[in-house]
Amino acid sequence: MSELQLLWFVLIGVLFAGFFFLEGYDFGVGMQFITNAHTKEEREQLYSSIGPNWDANEVWLLTAGGAMFASFPFWYASLFSGFYIMLFIVLIALIFRAASFEFRDQVQKYVSQRAWERTIGISSFVAPFFLGMIFTAMVKGMPIDAHGDIYGGFFDYVNIYSLVGGVAVALMSYIHGLNFTKLKVEGRLYDVATKQLKFAYPLLIAGEALFAVLTFFMTDLFQNNPVWEFIICPVIVVTTLLSWFASAKGKEGFAFVTSGLILAELVAFLFAGLFPRVMVGNNPKFSILIENASSSTYTLQVMSIVVLIALPITLAYQIWSFVVFARRFKSSK
Amino acid sequence: MSLFSVLDLSRFQFAMTTIFHFFFVPLSIGTGLIVSIMETLYVVKKDEMYKKMARFWGKIFLLSFAVGVPTGIIQEFQFGMNWSDYSRFVGDIFGAPLAVEALVAFFAESTFIGLWMFTWDRFKPWVHALFIWVTTFASAISALWILGANSFMQNPVAFAIDGKMNRLKLVDFFQLITNPQLGFEFSHVLFGAFVTAAFVIVGMSAFRLLKSEKLGAELTLFYRKSLKIAAIVGLLGSLGSIASGDAQTQFLMKQQPMKFAAMEGVDNTLDSSKRDDKAEPWTVIGFWNAKTHKFVGKIEVPYALSILGNHSLTGGKTVGMNELNKQLQREYGNQSKDYYVPVNTVFYSFRVMAGGAGLVFLLAILALYFNRKDGKQLLKYRWFLWILGIATYLPFVINSAGWLITELGRYPWTVYGLFTTADSVSPNATVPGLLFTNGIFFLAFGLLGIAMIVYARRVLHAGPDDVEYETLAKDKKGEA
Ligand code: HEM
Numbered sequence: 081m082s083e084l085q086l087l088w089f090v091l092i093g094v095l096f097a098g099f100f101f102l103e104g105y106d107f108g109v110g111m112q113f114i115t116n117a118h119t120k121e122e123r124e125q126l127y128s129s130i131g132p133n134w135d136a137n138e139v140w141l142l143t144a145g146g147a148m149f150a151s152f153p154f155w156y157a158s159l160f161s162g163f164y165i166m167l168f169i170v171l172i173a174l175i176f177r178a179a180s181f182e183f184r185d186q187v188q189k190y191v192s193q194r195a196w197e198r199t200i201g202i203s204s205f206v207a208p209f210f211l212g213m214i215f216t217a218m219v220k221g222m223p224i225d226a227h228g229d230i231y232g233g234f235f236d237y238v239n240i241y242s243l244v245g246g247v248a249v250a251l252m253s254y255i256h257g258l259n260f261t262k263l264k265v266e267g268r269l270y271d272v273a274t275k276q277l278k279f280a281y282p283l284l285i286a287g288e289a290l291f292a293v294l295t296f297f298m299t300d301l302f303q304n305n306p307v308w309e310f311i312i313c314p315v316i317v318v319t320t321l322l323s324w325f326a327s328a329k330g331k332e333g334f335a336f337v338t339s340g341l342i343l344a345e346l347v348a349f350l351f352a353g354l355f356p357r358v359m360v361g362n363n364p365k366f367s368i369l370i371e372n373a374s375s376s377t378y379t380l381q382v383m384s385i386v387v388l389i390a391l392p393i394t395l396a397y398q399i400w401s402f403v404v405f406a407r408r409f410k411s412s413k
Numbered sequence: 414m415s416l417f418s419v420l421d422l423s424r425f426q427f428a429m430t431t432i433f434h435f436f437f438v439p440l441s442i443g444t445g446l447i448v449s450i451m452e453t454l455y456v457v458k459k460d461e462m463y464k465k466m467a468r469f470w471g472k473i474f475l476l477s478f479a480v481g482v483p484t485g486i487i488q489e490f491q492f493g494m495n496w497s498d499y500s501r502f503v504g505d506i507f508g509a510p511l512a513v514e515a516l517v518a519f520f521a522e523s524t525f526i527g528l529w530m531f532t533w534d535r536f537k538p539w540v541h542a543l544f545i546w547v548t549t550f551a552s553a554i555s556a557l558w559i560l561g562a563n564s565f566m567q568n569p570v571a572f573a574i575d576g577k578m579n580r581l582k583l584v585d586f587f588q589l590i591t592n593p594q595l596g597f598e599f600s601h602v603l604f605g606a607f608v609t610a611a612f613v614i615v616g617m618s619a620f621r622l623l624k625s626e627k628l629g630a631e632l633t634l635f636y637r638k639s640l641k642i643a644a645i646v647g648l649l650g651s652l653g654s655i656a657s658g659d660a661q662t663q664f665l666m667k668q669q670p671m672k673f674a675a676m677e678g679v680d681n682t683l684d685s686s687k688r689d690d691k692a693e694p695w696t697v698i699g700f701w702n703a704k705t706h707k708f709v710g711k712i713e714v715p716y717a718l719s720i721l722g723n724h725s726l727t728g729g730k731t732v733g734m735n736e737l738n739k740q741l742q743r744e745y746g747n748q749s750k751d752y753y754v755p756v757n758t759v760f761y762s763f764r765v766m767a768g769g770a771g772l773v774f775l776l777a778i779l780a781l782y783f784n785r786k787d788g789k790q791l792l793k794y795r796w797f798l799w800i801l802g803i804a805t806y807l808p809f810v811i812n813s814a815g816w817l818i819t820e821l822g823r824y825p826w827t828v829y830g831l832f833t834t835a836d837s838v839s840p841n842a843t844v845p846g847l848l849f850t851n852g853i854f855f856l857a858f859g860l861l862g863i864a865m866i867v868y869a870r871r872v873l874h875a876g877p878d879d880v881e882y883e884t885l886a887k888d889k890k891g892e893a
Binding site for chain 1: 472475476478479480482483484485486487489490492493494495497498500501503504505506507508509511512513514515516517519520521523524525526527528530531532535575578580582583584586839840841842846849850853857861864868871872
């Protein structure tokens, strides 16, 4: 494995982590369209808080997918074709979610606004849930053949481990979204978020414990890369505790950043457990390795230069945009 | 034998998702440009009407963007999902432009559109106008990268064959993005985008102008001015489309002769020097009989193909499909395989596109002519306003026809001369899975398409005075 290949493996992880950190909160805010918002005004507050940024957040997923295609075509091909139906569901959810944001805004005066808002709520749950399932099922291992194709049965995709993974990612996103809401709005939504977080954090800790145990018994992640896994695992729990503590103390900014970090650390946990593979075969002989899944050295070099130039600029204006919209939306009540 | 094959269903799904996506791509790029122009006019002339215009047509832009972005995610995913062997074979080359597109274009596009939407009263007018220009520019850049990837499929350059891993390898990135095909394709698509947005705005304005008595003087002026700006863009766009289309045709004759022969309906080689008039006639209508390999029922216009293909009244030679088929069989060493493209579809798609180009050109000129001075003529000729209104849908048909030529005309290849469609498809794809996804995509697109049209009409009927500022809830100065 070359350093360049390692760099790109890490970079793909960073892109997915960035995606979950950013889109995670707007998934969470999206779910609150159903769970917490009762009045039109409250839904307006929710939309306002993510309106200017959700689209750019989603581009992180696009970039992660594109970067995977460019740097590890054999990983991209195997993963995306192997998880065909699940990715299809994610796509449909994202399509309707994006369209609903815009359509609800265009039809201020019509009943159908409600229908689009329900769609936002549902799709904001479906997308992180299925992404969570995909990633956990992927590290658990799949029936892969010599060509790198997955021929999985229902239970390869849907099992205790992947279900727990899906719920975990959805719950993490929800918590992250609640923290974001507390940063951005005042009034009843703020109070409801505070109340829900009191229950959500202990639930998440329990979930994390369960997930760790299942990972230990159902996957080879801990055996495969013990040092990193045994470090990251407690880090996740500690971050969760910190976030809980900050949230309880009213330190909203810190609570938000740490709840995002939980998601990012989960990605790190899964990627470290994969290493040096990119796909885990039920038959280890057919696992796909970083070493032979990647593009040529030349392509990786070109891509590295592009990233080196473009990423700082991109981050600069994205952060600037967050600064422009950094304000709280009051409720008139 | 089942009714459908995995390959057919995968191809159908690809066609459906890309055509649907490409309704919104040119519409977004083009409306982005027109809205940018309108807002710039506001900055320069300080006339509130132009601000209203930018906001009003900006709503159409946002609608288009809303569906364009997520259907674009499908594009980024479906190569891996449905065409995994293709992804393996070309990933070293094809993936890079896609990743760069996301990194340099999509981020800018999505961030600046968010800024543009929500900051009407927070920045100086020229800064705010800059946001929409950046968005437009970024969306054009994104088209450049994705067309770079497509151009590689049409005219592979900058590659070497990596036998060990059974794939293509990139050898020169610069050569990849200076592919001559890309120059033609990009300009053609960009001009097409101008035409698309122009006629949507012209058409929607025309529908409103049919009710000009009810609208009153101010709104009538508003729509007449909108129509004028859009028609100018449409006129320039159609001229550009024709010029770039002609250049692309010249390139195509050498690079993909089978596609060209099918476009022109030439079955057996046409050699002007062997004819009495020393010129090639052009087939306007006809029908390809795939069994006899003959083009039958032809209606021909003398000299016309010489003019189109050879840029002169006489001369020129077009190798026919039957000869080309033999050539290709020899070249690729496969005597039993036929290399005919879906001739009739390509042939008629070309007529739709080129005929449509003439039509939009004419309509743009007439619209500008009737709309001159106080626009009395335009308002009087209700039939013409109706035609313009219906022409709203025309560019979408033209664009789709163009893509059918480009993509179907490459048969049987995904990467011309190197890799076939049949080899590209995911080995683990199944017919039931594909039927399911095809069906749901179809329903979803139908629903979104209808919602798009319904909401665009509502925006139109509500009129520019109803455009609320896209304020964030309670985000007024002093309260924040
Ligand atoms: C309003 C006018 C037009 C529009 C909107 C339009 C649109 C398109 C689009 C979207 C494509 C597919 C992308 C591409 O390969 O570039 C295309 C292909 C093409 N167009 Fe047009 N077109 C127009 C007029 C014309 C005219 C007048 C000509 C010929 C003189 C022309 C020649 C071509 C050719 C040859 C292709 C296929 C190129 C290839 O396969 O590489 N187009 N058109």
